[in-house]
């Protein structure tokens with residue numbers, strides 16, 4: 229094809245594009261903005277663009293890795309794709325061992341990032357960059373880290389000092405990593421998640437004590 233043909237073809241296209249921009253500007257900008265947003269969110273899914281990750285790598289120092297079943301969480305790249313600005317506190321309604329067992333069961337359909345045992349031992353089951361199915365609410369799952377605590381909502385004697393202290397250190401670390409304010413707006417109970425029918429951590433969870441411990445632990449978090 230000669231240069232004359234290319235020239236006329238290019239000129240024709242320019243006119244076409246201008247007409248689209250003038251005629252349907254809002255729609256074109258809307259679609260472009262949406263595409264940009266998708267690209268910003270999911271660039272790491274493009275071939276060759278995936279971020280390096282190490283399976284079993286821990287976010288919380290001193291925790292034990294105990295992988296949840298793959299069906300109980302969604303692969304993501306937080307906080308690059310979803311901002312993390314909430315910590316959700318749960319109580320298992322059962323033992324630490326029960327929590328690990330059900331979160332390792334692909335049929336369960338739910339799991340939290342962490343499980344804290346009565347003696348303060350912490351299991352990490354899902355990486356913080358991934359979305360755990362723990363809050364029963366998609367938006368909340370995408371923006372939060374979920375922590376389960378061994379015990380029952382109606383047995384406050386099971387909420388030991390060791391568990392409160394260890395969980396507070398964990399939450400302080402999460403808040404420091406993502407710049408989450410240490411307050412009751414950002415550190416919430418499962419019961420406070422919109423649309424939930426869950427009541428945990430229940431009326432016996434000592435929020436004043438917990439927040440005080442998180443604030444104390446925040447001073448020494450690096």
Ligand SMILES: [Zn+2]
Nearest residue numbers: 318418426428
């Ligand atoms: Zn819960």
